[in-house]
Amino acid sequence: MDDASAIAELPNDTSLLKKLLLERHSLLVEQEARITDLQRQRDEMEVAKLRLEMELLRLKKWYYGPRADRLDVGQLLLEFAVALEQRPVNEQDLAQAAADDVASTAGVRRVKRGRRNIGALDKLPIVQKVHDLTTDQKPCPCCGNAREKIGQESTWQIEFFPGHFTRVEHVQVKYACKHCEHNADNPQITLAEKPLQPIDKGMAGPGLLAYVITSKYADHLPLYRLESIFGRNGFEIDRSTMSVWAGDVADLVKPLYQLMIDRVLASHVIGTDDTVMPMLAPEKTRQARMWVYRGDDDHPNNVFDFTLSRSRDGPAQFLKNYDQVLLADAYGGYEGICVEKQIIQAGCWSHARRKVVDAQSLSPAIAAEALTLIGRVFAIEDRAKTSSRADRLALRQVQSLPVMEQLHGRLRTWKQQLLPKHPMAEAIGYVLNQWKPLTAFLSDGAIPIHNNLTEQQMKRIALGRKNFLFVGNQRGGRTAAILCSITSTCRRHEIDPQLYLTQLLINLPTTPTSQLDQWLPDVWKRRQNLAIVADAHAKV
Numbered sequence: 416m417d418d419a420s421a422i423a424e425l426p427n428d429t430s431l432l433k434k435l436l437l438e439r440h441s442l443l444v445e446q447e448a449r450i451t452d453l454q455r456q457r458d459e460m461e462v463a464k465l466r467l468e469m470e471l472l473r474l475k476k477w478y479y480g481p482r483a484d485r486l487d488v489g490q491l492l493l494e495f496a497v498a499l500e501q502r503p504v505n506e507q508d509l510a511q512a513a514a515d516d517v518a519s520t521a522g523v524r525r526v527k528r529g530r531r532n533i534g535a536l537d538k539l540p541i542v543q544k545v546h547d548l549t550t551d552q553k554p555c556p557c558c559g560n561a562r563e564k565i566g567q568e569s570t571w572q573i574e575f576f577p578g579h580f581t582r583v584e585h586v587q588v589k590y591a592c593k594h595c596e597h598n599a600d601n602p603q604i605t606l607a608e609k610p611l612q613p614i615d616k617g618m619a620g621p622g623l624l625a626y627v628i629t630s631k632y633a634d635h636l637p638l639y640r641l642e643s644i645f646g647r648n649g650f651e652i653d654r655s656t657m658s659v660w661a662g663d664v665a666d667l668v669k670p671l672y673q674l675m676i677d678r679v680l681a682s683h684v685i686g687t688d689d690t691v692m693p694m695l696a697p698e699k700t701r702q703a704r705m706w707v708y709r710g711d712d713d714h715p716n717n718v719f720d721f722t723l724s725r726s727r728d729g730p731a732q733f734l735k736n737y738d739q740v741l742l743a744d745a746y747g748g749y750e751g752i753c754v755e756k757q758i759i760q761a762g763c764w765s766h767a768r769r770k771v772v773d774a775q776s777l778s779p780a781i782a783a784e785a786l787t788l789i790g791r792v793f794a795i796e797d798r799a800k801t802s803s804r805a806d807r808l809a810l811r812q813v814q815s816l817p818v819m820e821q822l823h824g825r826l827r828t829w830k831q832q833l834l835p836k837h838p839m840a841e842a843i844g845y846v847l848n849q850w851k852p853l854t855a856f857l858s859d860g861a862i863p864i865h866n867n868l869t870e871q872q873m874k875r876i877a878l879g880r881k882n883f884l885f886v887g888n889q890r891g892g893r894t895a896a897i898l899c900s901i902t903s904t905c906r907r908h909e910i911d912p913q914l915y916l917t918q919l920l921i922n923l924p925t926t927p928t929s930q931l932d933q934w935l936p937d938v939w940k941r942r943q944n945l946a947i948v949a950d951a952h953a954k955v
Contacts, residue, residue, distance in 0.1 A: 642654045642657070668923065687706060694723070694891075739759070742869070768786065808858075
């Protein structure tokens, strides 16, 4: 039907014509609404598909790939190789990239492969075994005369002897006055005192207690395995008894733990993080939490705190007297705490970078540019690693600030180009929402740009959780927090926790409160080093 015929069929009545137009208009509106709804559904399906792809790639990376948040730009941009080769090269960009590469590799410690130097094992005790010829082999097979010794050849072998248990008998000699007793007077009986023990009237000595604590809270060995190991070595002890020992040790070192808390709260910058610590409960375990608070280099202690939930009450109670800088992730509870207590909140660029890395396969061009800019900031920090706070702050103001301003502008542009629920848009939204905490390091040279050193402490909780599954009750969680604080701080200062805990448990029962700070791990290590130096001078 042509246009003339269609017009001829239109009614001449104005009211009917208006009614017809309204019906057609309603039909068009409904069609547009359906089209819009279909487009919305298509966009939602596209976003859902992108989310599934991102989740699949994340799982593949977790299962097969490296754990580091690295971006292989060459792999991501293979489809754009032809266009990339046709683009002109900016010499300034090449110079900057080369400088960043040199700076990022300058501080990398190279690990030498192959056999270790035997000289590095001088601290091990030596057992010499001499292998000589028998009497029949010493005469010369040619002339029969006795052969003379002209030298020797030495080779080294490392041997292991399983640990063993020793029964220590404490004999307290008792004295009495026979003369007074003969005269029917008080014989004045006196019993010689023995040193105070970590557990009064307990069977476990300091070394055994230190070994149990080190095995569970430093080496993440469940007590049921330790029970089997002890049994193979001739000492049968129930795991429940060892659990009681751990609680008793935690009670003994609690004053030292409180002193560590006080030292951490005196820090200018505290790093914090948390993770799940399951606690045994009826029907199923309760999702309790373990928090860590890492002191700065002037107060080098790691302190753990156990709470029954992830509510802000836990960190709010711990930080109730703190008013400096809190370095943490984007957990919403921290924001209210920082506002109430006037704490400066600092963000973690490793978290922000990880968000972009997770979505990089869905927006490779945006990810490449964003991660390149973030990488420049990390390279600047590597160059300033050994600088003073003032020099580091000056370097950040000159070099990092322009990069951050450029990144902020690009993030806002990209956010307008992407769908709101696109994974990359959500990653960008995370960074923009956290922009103030993430840029706090630009105004204080003492604030790190990431919280990695604090988050690393959560690995010991995750390993323990994987091996011994849960804590039995709230007291068990508190015990774990105290003993993890001790072993984690030992690890921070490269201290043998077995040696430190043995000496601590021997001396702590008789140590006055005024001298308790001498047993902080970092102070103890300095005293040990001074003793070694003094001993070396004495021998010279």
